[in-house]
Amino acid sequence: EVHDKFAAKFGRSYGNGIYKTHLTEDADTIIFAMGSVASQARNVIKKLRKDGLKVGLVSLKLFRPFPVSYLREFFKNKKQVVVFDRDVGYGYEGVLSYELKAALYGLKNSPFIKGFIVGLGGRDITDKHIIKGVYKAIEESKTGIITHKTDFIGLRLEELGDYDESEYFKGG
DSSP states (O other), rough: OOHHHHHHHHHHTTTTTEEEEOOTTSSSEEEEEHHHHHHHHHHHHHHHHHOOOEEEEEEEEOOOOOOHHHHHHHHHHSSEEEEESSSOOOSSHHHHHHHHHHTTTTTOOEEEEEEEEOOOGGGGOOOHHHHHHHHHHHHHHHHHOSSSSSEEEEEOOOOGGOOHHHHHSOOO
């Protein structure tokens, strides 16, 4: 209701006020992000589609209360979701990633969900980062082999190559 009043007054809308979609109708792979990360991902989708990938975007506009029922309905029967977070939560995943996994838990035909953490410390998020994440998530969903619960993209940690997280994250 508030979203509709805002749209009428200012002449612009943000999807349904909860999330906004871009090219999701035929998409097998959905990028799930918020804010500037979603804006960057939106710029990359056209290139990924030219490469033959059916990729779309869900840009979350409302985080709390987390829109579980809307997202369960939207994501049923999608193949994979690539989540880009600009934070690290206490569980070693980004908050969007673990909130989405919790929301879709037990959903019949739920998608493969792969989380990436990008842009920490104010680092830029590039098209290359988004593309790398999408391709890696698609590959892992096909093989069923998950290299890391959460991957970091665009951090100095990557310079170490295929890192062993036990060396860097003791005790957990």
